[in-house]
Amino acid sequence: MISVIMQFLGGAPYPVFETGILLTIITFSSAIYFGLKFDAEKVKSNATTDNGEENVDL
Amino acid sequence: MNNWLFIPLQQWGEEPPITFDTPLTLAMVLIFFVLMIGIGVFAGRYQTDEVEYYAAGRRSGIFVIAIAAYASIASGWTFIGTPGAIYGAGFEFLLMNFAALGIIIAYWLLAKKMRLLGTYKNAVTAPDALYYRFDESEHVRLLGAVSIFLGCMGYLAAQYAAMGIVGALVFPFGFIESLMIGMVVVAIYTIIGGSLAAIWSDAIQGTIMALSGPLVFYYIVTEVDMDVNGVVSTVTAESPNWFNMSVLGGESILGIGFALSAVMLLLTTAGQPQFMHKFYMVREVSLLKWGALIAGGGYFLTMIYWFVTPWIRAGTATGQFQESANPDYALPIAVIQSAPEIVVAFVLTAVLAAIMSTSNAFLNIAAASIQHDILQESFGYDLTNKQQVRGGRIITTVVLIVSFAIAATYPDIILVLGAAGWAMMAAVILPGVAIAYNWKGATREGVIVGGWIGVIGTLSLEAGQYLGFTLPLGFLGGQVAGFIGIVAFVVVSLFTSTAEFSDLDDRDIKDIIETDRIGSGSRSTERAIPSNDD
Numbered sequence: 001m002i003s004v005i006m007q008f009l010g011g012a013p014y015p016v017f018e019t020g021i022l023l024t025i026i027t028f029s030s031a032i033y034f035g036l037k038f039d040a041e042k043v044k045s046n047a048t049t050d051n052g053e054e055n056v057d058l
Numbered sequence: 059m060n061n062w063l064f065i066p067l068q069q070w071g072e073e074p075p076i077t078f079d080t081p082l083t084l085a086m087v088l089i090f091f092v093l094m095i096g097i098g099v100f101a102g103r104y105q106t107d108e109v110e111y112y113a114a115g116r117r118s119g120i121f122v123i124a125i126a127a128y129a130s131i132a133s134g135w136t137f138i139g140t141p142g143a144i145y146g147a148g149f150e151f152l153l154m155n156f157a158a159l160g161i162i163i164a165y166w167l168l169a170k171k172m173r174l175l176g177t178y179k180n181a182v183t184a185p186d187a188l189y190y191r192f193d194e195s196e197h198v199r200l201l202g203a204v205s206i207f208l209g210c211m212g213y214l215a216a217q218y219a220a221m222g223i224v225g226a227l228v229f230p231f232g233f234i235e236s237l238m239i240g241m242v243v244v245a246i247y248t249i250i251g252g253s254l255a256a257i258w259s260d261a262i263q264g265t266i267m268a269l270s271g272p273l274v275f276y277y278i279v280t281e282v283d284m285d286v287n288g289v290v291s292t293v294t295a296e297s298p299n300w301f302n303m304s305v306l307g308g309e310s311i312l313g314i315g316f317a318l319s320a321v322m323l324l325l326t327t328a329g330q331p332q333f334m335h336k337f338y339m340v341r342e343v344s345l346l347k348w349g350a351l352i353a354g355g356g357y358f359l360t361m362i363y364w365f366v367t368p369w370i371r372a373g374t375a376t377g378q379f380q381e382s383a384n385p386d387y388a389l390p391i392a393v394i395q396s397a398p399e400i401v402v403a404f405v406l407t408a409v410l411a412a413i414m415s416t417s418n419a420f421l422n423i424a425a426a427s428i429q430h431d432i433l434q435e436s437f438g439y440d441l442t443n444k445q446q447v448r449g450g451r452i453i454t455t456v457v458l459i460v461s462f463a464i465a466a467t468y469p470d471i472i473l474v475l476g477a478a479g480w481a482m483m484a485a486v487i488l489p490g491v492a493i494a495y496n497w498k499g500a501t502r503e504g505v506i507v508g509g510w511i512g513v514i515g516t517l518s519l520e521a522g523q524y525l526g527f528t529l530p531l532g533f534l535g536g537q538v539a540g541f542i543g544i545v546a547f548v549v550v551s552l553f554t555s556t557a558e559f560s561d562l563d564d565r566d567i568k569d570i571i572e573t574d575r576i577g578s579g580s581r582s583t584e585r586a587i588p589s590n591d592d
Contacts, residue, residue: 020155020365027158027358031351034166037576038347 072233074223075382078394079230083403087228090266090407091243094259094414098247101255107443111252111450112182112426113338118257120345123336124352126257126415128161129264130332132360133213133416134220135476137267137409142385144367148311150303152364153321158357160327165350167328167492171570172337173346178566181338183423184331185431188490190567192502193557196436198490201509203431205486206331208513210424210457212479215465217417224413227390228406240410241417245458248418249451256418257339263411264356270408271362273401274393278366281396282373292372300371313532322537323480329488330480331427332419360412363389424461425454468524478520481536485512488540489547495571498559501551508547515539 105111136157144151175181179190185202192198218237225236247255284292293300297311304314327333340346370392373379379392393405429449433439441449468475486509494500519527519535529535555561562568 020152023155023159024358027162027354028351030159030162030166031354034162034350034576035348039574039576 072223072384074226074390075384075387076227076380076391076394077230078227078390078402078406080399080403082399083228083406084230086403086407087410090411093262094243094247097258097262098249098251098255101247101251101258104254105250105252105447108426108430108446108450109180109182110254111447112422112430113176113335114252114254114257116176116339117341118339119341120347120349121352122257122261123340123345124349125264125268125356126260126419127165127333127336127349128353128357128360129260129267129412129415130336130419131157131161131327131330131416132264132267132357132412134217134224134409134413136360137363137412138220138223138386138389139216141363141367141370141389142387144364145371145388146311146385147316148297148300148302149368150310150312150317151320153317154324154364155361156321156324157327158354158361160324161333161357162350162354163325164328164330164333164492165353166575167496168334169337169346169349170343170573170575171495172334172491173340173343174570174573176338176340178570183426183430184334184487184491185427185435187334187495188486188505189435190564191490191494191500191557191571192505193562193564195502195557198502198505198509199431200436201506201513202486202490203427203436205482205509205513206427207424207432208517209331209479209481209483210420210427211461211464212475212477212482214417214420214424214457214461214479215468216476216479217413217420218462218465221410221413221417223386224390224406224409227394228403228410240414241458241462244414244417244421245455248421249454252447252450253335253339253422256422257336259418260415263408263415266404266408266411267415268356268359270405271359273397274389274405275362275366277397277401278373278392279369281392282369282376282378284369284372289368289372292375293368296375297371301368315529315531315533317532319477319532319534319537322541323477323534326480326484326488326540328492329484329486331423331483331487332416334487334491335419335423335426366392421454421457424457425450428453428457475520477534478516478536481516481534481540482513485509485516485540485543489544493544493547496575497551498571499551500547500558501554502557503554504547504549504551507550508543508545510543511546512540512543515542 104115109115140151140154172187175187175190179186181187181190184206185199188202189195189199218241221240222233222237225231225240226233229236229239231239247259282289290301299309299311302310304310304312304317370379370388373392374381374388379395382388382391390406394402397405429446434441464475486505489500489508490505494505516536516539519529519539523535529538551558559568559571
């Protein structure tokens with residue numbers, strides 16, 4: 001299986017192959033970046049009322 | 059340019075040039091069908107109200123949700139239509155590789171925000187998201203519901219064509235009989251089990267699909283037994299422009315307009331309600347962390363079906379694989395003629411799974427848009443919990459039958475219906491939800507003008523295409539109309555102000571708009587996120 005993949009990656013005589021490989025790298029690296037940076041603890045709060053008081057409903 | 063090159067999944071009612079209805083295949087498909095129906099019956103016990111029926115009770119984990127999200131995007135087009143199109147129209151069609159990137163972009167724009175919307179506003183549909191973002195506008199909600207309903211009808215029709223094609227391969231019956239069998243199974247588990255059955259069946263189907271990709275690649279490449287240079291020279295000798303890219307200025311088989319339409323189609327995944335809908339169902343925000351990798355990675359494994367197409371083309375050129383006049387059969391024929399029986403049975407089951415997972419997702423959101431958005435919210439029908447579940451089941455059944463009738467009545471425009479369906483939903487949901495929850499300047503006038511341009515423009519251009527009018531360079535009408543609609547949304551929003559951020563009174567919605575897509579950001583005041591159990 002590995003030799004098949006290496007064959008596939010090795011030839012690449014036309015830009016379509018490189019384009020596909022580049023898109024693949026961008027896709028996976030962006031997904032990994034999302035996971036590493038994801039912070040689930042807080043969200044933005046407009047936590048004051050029109051009078052500037054703490055919005056207790058939150 | 060030959061017309062057939064641009065009409066994947068366009069064949070309706072055609073009997074396949076090859077079949078594989080062996081006892082092992084039938085047994086595997088039957089086991090899969092029984093499992094799906096079992097999930098439906100089990101999930102049916104949990105159906106107590108519309109949050110259960112349309113949002114799976116908001117208690118799902120990320121593996122189920124992320125796999126279900128990509129499975130709802132991976133469809134009959136992924137496994138049958140796209141390999142067929144690449145086979146016929148050239149390797150440039152590999153631009154569809156943007157599909158996985160489209161999933162990551164959609165996840166980045168929507169995941170956290172839709173999850174919060176589900177908790178703060180009890181949202182269950184995409185039109186709910188539109189309604190709350192645009193200052194509780196019923197007009198915008200109705201626009202969203204109409205676009206989803208019309209879009210689902212078109213997209214379901216394309217799935218039925220694929221189901222008939224694959225069904226006829228594995229069952230000892232013809233196209234229509236096989237299609238009816240598949241439809242009945244989808245109907246049973248979707249109608250009884252609602253979205254809970256849909257996401258669990260999607261998760262199993264998505265796993266089967268992802269596993270099948272590497273298997274297909276391995277067996278076809280080893281059967282053809284050529285390195286890349288051999289494949290390129292064999293295919294190029296037969297079709298000199300097959301590897302060229304029109305988008306890079308080359309003389310290719312594919313029209314540049316069609317290539318750009320394909321890119322547009324994939325990059326608007328964030329405008330697909332069957333995808334964004336899944337985020338309402340996640341139990342905790344923290345669970346979203348690795349979902350983009352799971353969903354994008356899963357889809358990537360299914361795209362291996364596309365990477366292997368040059369070997370299929372080369373194998374056909376050298377006579378190793380049987381040639382078919384219909385390119386939709388190129389991949390099934392290559393798999394059948396290169397892999398062991400058990401692998402072929404598994405792959406054909408995976409393809410059926412892909413078609414069914416998309417079908418049940420669309421059935422679910424189409425029914426939700428009719429019952430929840432149009433009947434209950436726009437027209438004010440007050441239903442009890444039991445009536446909501448019963449109504450959901452009846453409407454799902456009606457949608458199934460009507461979309462089948464449309465597909466059978468207009469078999470010549472299956473692809474047009476599918477591409478148009480995707481475009482109509484993207485024309486409204488992409489600007490109104492994916493962009494508007496990330497852009498404070500989006501206005502109600504903007505989404506109404508842009509959305510209607512997208513929907514009516516798509517219907518007009520596709521109707522024109524049916525009557526013989528074609529756009530130059532292979533552009534698809536839906537994607538052109540959708541693009542114009544999104545531009546109109548931005549331009550109109552810049553010159554109007556209704557429901558832009560400073561105009562909103564709802565603090566929950568303002569919080570969601572300002573919340574960072576990934577992190578918490580450097581803000582002075584922050585708000586703890588409640589779980590759906592709170």
